[in-house]
Amino acid sequence: MNTTPGLVCSHHHLYSSLARGMPPPPHTPIDFADILEMIWWRLDQALDLDILYWSAKLGALEAIRQGTTAIIDHHESPTVIDGSLSVIAEACAEVGVRVNCSYGVTDRHGPEGAKRGLLENERFLKDGGKGMVGVHAAFTCSDETLESAAQLASDFQVGVHIHVAEGKVDAEAPARIRHLTDENWLIIHGVHLEEDHGLQGTIVHNPRSNMNNSVGYARPSRFQNRIALGTDGIGADMLEEFRVAYARHREDEVTATPDISWDWLAAGWDLFPEAIDDKVTWDYDQLDAWHLAYTSGVRPLEVEIGDEVVWKDGLSTRVDEDEVRAKSAEAAKKLHERL
Numbered sequence: 001m002n003t004t005p006g007l008v009c010s011h012h013h014l015y016s017s018l019a020r021g022m023p024p025p026p027h028t029p030i031d032f033a034d035i036l037e038m039i040w041w042r043l044d045q046a047l048d049l050d051i052l053y054w055s056a057k058l059g060a061l062e063a064i065r066q067g068t069t070a071i072i073d074h075h076e077s078p079t080v081i082d083g084s085l086s087v088i089a090e091a092c093a094e095v096g097v098r099v100n101c102s103y104g105v106t107d108r109h110g111p112e113g114a115k116r117g118l119l120e121n122e123r124f125l126k127d128g129g130k131g132m133v134g135v136h137a138a139f140t141c142s143d144e145t146l147e148s149a150a151q152l153a154s155d156f157q158v159g160v161h162i163h164v165a166e167g168k169v170d171a172e173a174p175a176r177i178r179h180l181t182d183e184n185w186l187i188i189h190g191v192h193l194e195e196d197h198g199l200q201g202t203i204v205h206n207p208r209s210n211m212n213n214s215v216g217y218a219r220p221s222r223f224q225n226r227i228a229l230g231t232d233g234i235g236a237d238m239l240e241e242f243r244v245a246y247a248r249h250r251e252d253e254v255t256a257t258p259d260i261s262w263d264w265l266a267a268g269w270d271l272f273p274e275a276i277d278d279k280v281t282w283d284y285d286q287l288d289a290w291h292l293a294y295t296s297g298v299r300p301l302e303v304e305i306g307d308e309v310v311w312k313d314g315l316s317t318r319v320d321e322d323e324v325r326a327k328s329a330e331a332a333k334k335l336h337e338r339l
């Protein structure tokens with residue numbers, strides 16, 4: 001048996017696809033807050049809608065070539081908020097990848113910026129877009145903004161997609177959002193959550209990103225919540241993320257088995273059930289957790305999304321990969337020059 005449903009990346013930032021190769025920051029970041037300020041908050045400010053389009057399209061293409069057919073995206077582009085979610089949705093639709101969009105609301109740019117972020121979530125959902133209400137993180141939001149986001153999500157019967165306790169800087173988050181959370185919320189990271197945090201929703205574990213940001217190991221197996229896996233913007237190779245999740249789990253606990261990390265990956269199908277009907281044919285036929293945990297480089301031969309073959313013989317059937325790569329490189333050059 002060499003087929004699976006389409007894989008799901010339960011937390012991504014498609015706007016970060018062009019970050020690779022960006023010029024170094026003014027100084028080497030010394031902690032998580034510094035990484036946000038020196039890297040991501042400079043990058044997101046420099047985005048325009050054209051750069052965002054090519055970033056999302058490249059990210060979508062890179063997802064599909066790894067058998068990932070559904071992405072739950074979290075977006076921020078403070079200089080071009082209005083319409084940004086539709087740009088991401090359009091880029092993904094052209095490649096054929098399913099996407100769930102949300103705009104990361106924050107008070108970092110004052111209450112007016114937060115309001116525009118809320119309006120972008122509302123506009124997108126009202127237009128029938130598939131999405132959630134995004135919030136950057138409690139530590140960059142006022143209580144009023146957190147409450148407005150929760151209310152908006154409830155009005156549209158979707159969840160809130162929010163980073164929680166990724167670094168120690170956000171340790172106060174549970175106390176501030178506990179009364180607002182619901183089962184349909186996505187709680188991203190949870191590295192510094194206590195076991196009895198009392199938050200409802202799915203905790204999305206991003207093991208490689210947590211290592212990259214040196215924030216610590218989330219030890220997701222200690223939580224009662226459903227656990228899913230995301231990449232936090234470092235591509236969308238979910239078999240690779242599953243392997244990293246297992247390696248970290250095993251490093252922490254010698255009795256850990258890959259079935260548990262596989263369950264985390266499979267939880268993506270609860271969050272994005274449409275992907276269950278997608279079909280990925282792999283170049284390897286022992287697709288159980290123990291084999292995959294120790295077999296690197298397993299690749300799709302064919303990817304079918306909603307009865308349409310979108311990837312075959314190493315090529316997208318929808319878009320010209322050479323062109324996407326060339327245009328993305330031009331957009332990356334423009335972005336890096338702004339930094």
Ligand SMILES: [Zn+2]
Nearest residue numbers: 074163188232
């Ligand atoms: Zn994230």
